[in-house]
Amino acid sequence: MGRKKLAMRRIENPTSRQVTYAKRKDGIVKKANELSVLCDTDVALIMFSPTGRLTSFASNGRVEDIFLRFVDRPDELRGGPINNEEDLEEKLDKLNRKQRESQEKMRYYEPDIEKINSVLEGGVYQQFLTSALQRIQLSKAKLLGNQLIHERNENAEMQAATVQMEDAVSVTDHSIDGNQNGMNSMRDIEDQNGTSLSMGPHLSLSFIEAQKHFKKLQGSELSTPSFDNYN
Amino acid sequence: MGRKKLAMRRIENPTSRQVTYAKRKDGIVKKANELSVLCDTDVALIMFSPTGRLTSFASNGRVEDIFLRFVDRPDELRGGPINNEEDLEEKLDKLNRKQRESQEKMRYYEPDIEKINSVLEGGVYQQFLTSALQRIQLSKAKLLGNQLIHERNENAEMQAATVQMEDAVSVTDHSIDGNQNGMNSMRDIEDQNGTSLSMGPHLSLSFIEAQKHFKKLQGSELSTPSFDNYN
DNA sequence: GTCACTATTTATAATAT
DNA sequence: TATATTATAAATAGTGA
Numbered sequence A, B: 001m002g003r004k005k006l007a008m009r010r011i012e013n014p015t016s017r018q019v020t021y022a023k024r025k026d027g028i029v030k031k032a033n034e035l036s037v038l039c040d041t042d043v044a045l046i047m048f049s050p051t052g053r054l055t056s057f058a059s060n061g062r063v064e065d066i067f068l069r070f071v072d073r074p075d076e077l078r079g080g081p082i083n084n085e086e087d088l089e090e091k092l093d094k095l096n097r098k099q100r101e102s103q104e105k106m107r108y109y110e111p112d113i114e115k116i117n118s119v120l121e122g123g124v125y126q127q128f129l130t131s132a133l134q135r136i137q138l139s140k141a142k143l144l145g146n147q148l149i150h151e152r153n154e155n156a157e158m159q160a161a162t163v164q165m166e167d168a169v170s171v172t173d174h175s176i177d178g179n180q181n182g183m184n185s186m187r188d189i190e191d192q193n194g195t196s197l198s199m200g201p202h203l204s205l206s207f208i209e210a211q212k213h214f215k216k217l218q219g220s221e222l223s224t225p226s227f228d229n230y231n
Numbered sequence C: 001g002t003c004a005c006t007a008t009t010t011a012t013a014a015t016a017t
Numbered sequence D: 001t002a003t004a005t006t007a008t009a010a011a012t013a014g015t016g017a
Helices: A014-039 A063-071 A085-107 A119-143 A205-210 B014-039 B063-071 B085-107 B119-143 B205-210
Strands: A043-048 A054-058 A227-229 B043-048 B054-058 B227-229
Touching: A014 A043, A014 A054, A014 B014, A014 B043, A043 A063, A043 B014, A043 B063, A054 A063, A054 B063, A063 B043, A063 B054, A063 B063, B014 B043, B014 B054, B043 B063, B054 B063
Parallel strands: A054 B227, A227 B054
Antiparallel strands: A043 A054, A043 B043, B043 B054
16 A cells, blocks of 8 residues: 555665555554454564664553463363262373373474574573473463462462472472472483473373372363464 | 444454354464565564464564563663763663653552463473573673673683672672573562562662672663653 | 455555645 | 644455456
């Protein structure tokens, strides 16, 4: 649109390029917002100007949340209760399959070393990741039904235990005063490419039953997770 | 655009909503691609349909990379050599300030526990994060000039040491055969909200000088990091 | 549900200020 | 160089097969 049809290639004139960026940036942010409002969906957008300036948009205000949702959302463990062992085993099978697929997706991911160019970037990202890891472990613990045996506190949310992510499957509960979370150590496994993989444990009945502390497993419900990738 | 002007609110009819989503999804992906091509920039887009289907786009093919770039890109440590101690101290000051700001940005981030609803999601994300952490630590080590004292190996890339992220600032080198990386343990600090913060160490001359193994510090160059946030 | 059509609205390239 | 205007291209809401 505009007086002339623009060829779909890099605009060589730096000024024009910046001007076009500015206009189209506004346009796409508007589009993203409209999409999220009209269709009531999560949308996240990250872009950098030709001069490196960052612009971001997230329908719910947090790119991080949507990125997290991007990583994977299998849904298999949501919903109603699990009735019997067959049900559970089937669900776990499905989860494990999904996990392998997702692993495939992530396995070869390697933050481009050339793009992590400052100590600060490393520090900030690490902070984010570490925090996220904690929450995830908390979530895992909750999912596996790791409730404090004694519900002495009403605000139980932040007091669930953490799950050890060691190869050896073990779970420790930490009853914690106030708002503290336990943080566990991690160890990594090397694959043939020197890429570290640290998956949660393979899910199996025996694993779950090993968790003596767990009182009940939360429910399961099927869904059809799939995705488009325009790359 | 269209026969009527659409009110900017959620489309209540589920079918219309889905149809509109489908059309606009294509539109915005096209826009994102055009923006990245015309202006030669990084663009990432994540969205979910009303039924939960994921669509993503990244100009360079990896949302992860662009997300990483989103987290922070201070640039202060890039570029040319540092000439003297004053220079360095000034740079570190700037970095530390930036780090606090970024911390502010990340501090309150808490992956919505309601949105981490499966063990799988936790596992996959954890895998991603752990891998990323490793790379970041590697990058940090490289940045701080942590080269192997004896360059016995040519493929030094994957053999840099890791940086301990403990409160007590300490650095350990791990000379490693083949492709292995050392993985260090982590410990977290609790803030008043129970949110875990695990920053890299505060940067200071004394810290840096404490790193006996480091041979030289890499350069610094100013930039004007800033960003728009449409939220 | 999915495709094509097209009347309209919207975005924007070039231009003017 | 930044902002406003306008002619034109592009996106899409409603429609029908």
